[in-house]
Amino acid sequence: MARSAANEIDGPREREDANDVNNETNLSTLALSITGLTKRFGSGDESVLAVDDVSLDVKRGTVVGLLGPNGAGKTTLIKCALGIVLPDAGSVRVFGVDVGDGRRAAYADVDAMLEGARNDYWRLTVRENLRYFATIHGVDPNSVSARHDRLLERLDLTEKADTPVRDLSRGMKQKVSLASVLAGGADLVFLDEPTLGLDVESSRTLRRELRRLAHEEGLTIVLSSHDMDVIEDVCDRVVMMAGGRIVADDTVEALLSSATRETIRITSPDLDEAVVETLRESFAVRHVEDLHDTSLAGDHAHGDRDADAAVNVGEGVGSDGGVDRDQNLVEERRTVLEVDVAGDALYDLMETLREAGVTIETIDTVRPDLEEVFVDVTGMEAGAIDGRGRSP
Ligand SMILES: Nc1ncnc2c1ncn2[C@@H]1O[C@H](COP(=O)(O)OP(=O)(O)OP(=O)(O)O)[C@@H](O)[C@H]1O
Secondary structure (H helix, E strand, C coil): CCCCCCCCCCCCCCCCCCCCCCHHHHHHCEEEEEEEEEEEECCHHHCEEEEEEEEEEEECCCEEEEECCCCCCHHHHHHHHCCCCCCCEEEEEECCEECCCCHHHHCCCEEEEECCECCCCCCCEHHHHHHHHHHHCCCCHHHHHHHHHHHHHHCCCHHHCCCEHHHCCHHHHHHHHHHHHHHCCCCEEEEECCCCCCCHHHHHHHHHHHHHHHHHHCCEEEEECCCHHHHHHHCCEEEEEECCEEEEEEEHHHHHHCCCCCEEEEEECCCCHHHHHHHHHHCEEEEEEEEEEEEECCCCCCCCCCHHHCCCCCCCHHHCCCCCCCCCEEEEEEEEEEEECCCCHHHHHHHHHHHCCCCCCEEEEECCCHHHHHHHHHCCCCCCCCCCCCCC
C-alpha cells in the first residue's frame, strides 16, 4: 500500500501544531487535507448550507469518524472530498495533491463506499467482483489474489467466494461491498455508514477488519456513522458535526472524559412505582426498567440474572426442561434505575432511598458515551444522533 511521496504543500494548516518547526514533514503525513470547505444546496430561502467552512486534516494510517445527526453534513463533506459534489468554496488535498490540479492523480489511491453500499455486480461472484474492482483501479488482479484471499477470509466470505453476489444475504453483500472497496489496494477509503443494516456479528467482523487494516496495513479511513459503537470501537479520532460545522474533534477517550454528566445505576428489589414517582420529583431520573427473574423456591444456585434471561411466570416455563408450572416458582423482580447525580444529588438520593426503605442491591456509575458528549457540546436532545431517543 505504499504510495509515492506527497507533493509539496504550501501555506499554513489550521490543525498543525503552530510550534512545530518541521511543519512540512507533518504535512507529508496527511492523507487528506480539507480547508474552508463550504457547500450550499439550492438558492434563496429554500437553500441549505450543508457544509459550512469546514477544515479537517487526516493523518495517514488513522481512522477518523464523522459523527452527527441526520442532515449534519457528513455525506456532503465526504462527497466533496471525493469530488462527487463540487463545493462552493474551499480546497481538498489528497496525499498532498490538490484535487483542483489533477483529479486523476489525487484520487489514484482513494476509494469509497457511499450510503452503506457499493455498486457490486450481482451476477458476478464475490471473487469476480474483487478482481473487477482491482482492475478498474489499475491493478492486475492476479498480482493481488493473495490479498483478496486474505480479505475474504477476514470478512468471513471465503466459503462464498464463488457465489454470485445476488444470492448472498444483505449483510454479506455489504461485506462484499467493503471487500470491493479494498480490493484495489486504496490507501485512503471513505466509508459512509459502513455497518448500516448489518447484523451484530457482521458488524463486529467488519469493525475488526477495519481496525486491522488501519493499524497493521496503514490504511487511512474516514467513516461516517450514526452507530456510536462503531465509532467508539474503530476510530482513533472523532469529528462531531452539527449544522454543517465541526463542533468537536478529538480522540474517543478525550471526548468521553469530557462528558460532564454523572449518572449512577441502581438495582433494587423494592423500588416500586410510588418510590420512582417520588424520585422523579426531585432527581433527574434517566431510565427505569423492571426485570423479572424466575427460579424454583430455594434454588438460589440459579445465578443468571441477566435481563436477557428474564422469564415471566406462567409463560410457558413449564414446557421447558421439565419444570412444572405447579412447582414452587418464585418470581424475583428487580428495578434498574438510572439517575443523574451531579453535585450533592448522590447524597440526597441515598437519603431519599433510605427514608423510603429501599434496599440497594447494586450501584454502579454509568459510563458516558459519545452521544452524551454530543449533547453536551451542542445542547441537542439525547437520541439526536442514533435516533434511538435515549431521552430520560
Ligand atoms: N443533493 C442535495 N440537494 C439538496 N439538499 C441536499 C442534497 N444533499 C444533501 N442535502 C441537504 O444537505 C444537508 C446535509 O445533508 P447530508 O446528507 O450531508 O447530511 P448527513 O450528515 O450525511 O445526514 P445523514 O446522516 O442523514 O446521511 C441536509 O439538510 C440535506 O437535506
